[in-house]
Amino acid sequence: MAVIELTNDHVSLVADTNKSVLENTLAAGIPHTHACGGNAQCSTCRVYIEEGMENVCERNEKESTLARQLGLLKEVRLACQTKVKGDVKMRRLVLDEIDEKIILSQDVKKTPRSLGIEKDASILFVDIADYTAFTEKTPPYDVVHILNRYFHIAGTIIKKHGGRIIDYYGDGFLAIFGLDDNPDHSENLIKAGFELKTEIDKFDHAVHEMTHSDFKIRLGAHTGKIIWGTIGIEGMQKEAAIGDTVNLASRIEQANKVLNTRFLISEALYQKLHSKCSVCQSFEINAKGKSGVQKVYSLDQHFLD
Structure with a gap:
């Protein structure tokens, strides 16, 4: 029975x-x-x-x-x-x-939808510092041209280190490391972040000569479990990462503005890589949706292989 x-x-x-x-x-x-x-x-x-x-x-x-x-x-x-x-x-x-x-409505001839799985991954949020001021001082054509160059640089670096940009939101993007189940996703994220900072600092000089505006980025990262799946109605679907890990990574990136930092990572990410990262300073922040304070670390431009 x-x-x-x-x-x-x-x-x-x-x-x-x-x-x-x-x-x-x-x-x-x-x-x-x-x-x-x-x-x-x-x-x-x-x-x-x-x-x-x-x-x-x-x-x-x-x-x-x-x-x-x-x-x-x-x-x-x-x-x-x-x-x-x-x-x-x-x-x-x-x-x-x-x-x-x-x-x-699902077409079996197309690429299969991801139906919602849990994955261990590292999340990187990046945005442009003082973006509003940049767009106000820069002609529309130059804004689009510069953003396309910026996203090309960023996308190349993210891909090189095994990550994937899954969402753009005007002045920034969300990248995930670990969708390929690479166990080194946290280290790959940090390497990508440092290289991205270096290359955008170089790009900043070219932008300044063209527009007399600064072009800086801010990065925030966290690691943990995510829910990965396809959302949206037919014709407007996208693969998305959902969950507390993603939300906290976003809050950490936003904290850069208040703390006047450029690359912040979570306690969980720091504990994985503390022997390889050079830290400038640590802070405690209140993150929306999280109880208590969250410890974050500002990284120096240094990574030990």
Whole structure:
């Protein structure tokens, strides 16, 4: 005998192990969505296995094919193709018409969406110091030209050190190190940050000659767990990093303005690399959304290999 517990339906049912999860839930009167009729062509019957993965049978060929096309996590299974051999706790992932529309809008011929996974990563926020004053004193064409040069320099350096810029926000950007599961993501971030500072300082001289304006950047970084997934409606989707690690990295970068510093890192990042980083000074800041004070460190232009 096997028991299927559907956590978001608050229902437990005795399953016929010779039938699929979908057949069992429908027999029990559960409104389990299956737009394609249970033929492994739409994935609207998908469920997330919370407990008892060892009691879930392996994917068959039809499910494996669709799972590869959609980039489904191993815990996400098609109820129409999945059978169980013991007790399992799961939840349905398509609960209403909006969920169904989102799933059906996915094109299996395109690059798979990231459905939300936890990763260990290092986060770098960078913005331009005194950006408003810079844009006010600089002709529009030059602003765009300089920003494109700046982002080209930054993107080249970030990529060189194994990072990836995932978002631009006017005068700055967010880069992540560790999406490739490289365990040295923290060290790579610091190296990229120092090189970026050096190259932008050189670029500042060229900008000053062109516009008589200064062009400086401020960096803030943190390391920890992030949630990585694809968000947004069809045609306006993007991969995004979410979570406390990202939020704190942003707050640390913003603290540069108050502290008159240029490169601040978190306590967690410092503890990983304290033997390699030269620190000018440490500070305690209050970060929005975090209780208590957060210790941060201002880095010198120095890194020991």
